Amino acid sequence: MRRVEPRRLAAAVLVAAAALGAALLGSCRFNYGPSASERGAGAAPTAVFVNYLHNVVTRGALSFRLTAARAETYDGEKKTVLHDVQFAEYDPDTGALVSRGRADSAVYHSDSGDADFSGDVRLESKRQDAILAGDSLHWDDKAKRLTGPLEKLVTISRSDGSFVRGAGFEAEALTRSFSFRGGVAGTLVETAAAEASK
16 A cells, blocks of 8 residues: 655645535435335435536535535435536635535435535545545545545546556545555656755
8 A cells, every 4th residue: 555645745635625515415304294215216306406506605605515506305215416527626815716526426424424425526625635536436535535436537636747546546534644555657747845844
């Protein structure tokens, strides 16, 4: 296992963005009658929303926005499925964009707080100048861990040209570090500030 320190490629903060996105996927609760299990074996959603928009306001200012082309809630299965989902986090004091992300689809499990992101998944931290891109990520809310399958590649990059790409991605929110269980390749660009701090 190869471990990468966030000081070198400050991208582990993207775990927090994913955690925030997962937490807010579940912040809307709906109750529109009996659940699918109470109605029978049907797989129909409990509720469907088109052009879904969810805003969070902090101290009177927009702090988080989540949109989806379609949102489906399944009360019996305790999950929400979102299609073409995007989110943006803002600093409520300045209005500046802090982080943003997108995925072709996301599934939030309200009983565990876990979430699965698939398709074109991209998480970007403006503060850390880091982008995480892949096509399959899982957020384990209890462990505060973001993971990718061993057979899938995840790329973390910065605007200076630094990047690292590997399979079997794992990021720990508590230690703010990430690692790859498979092969890893990449390039780290040393900046003048980094050289001066040595």
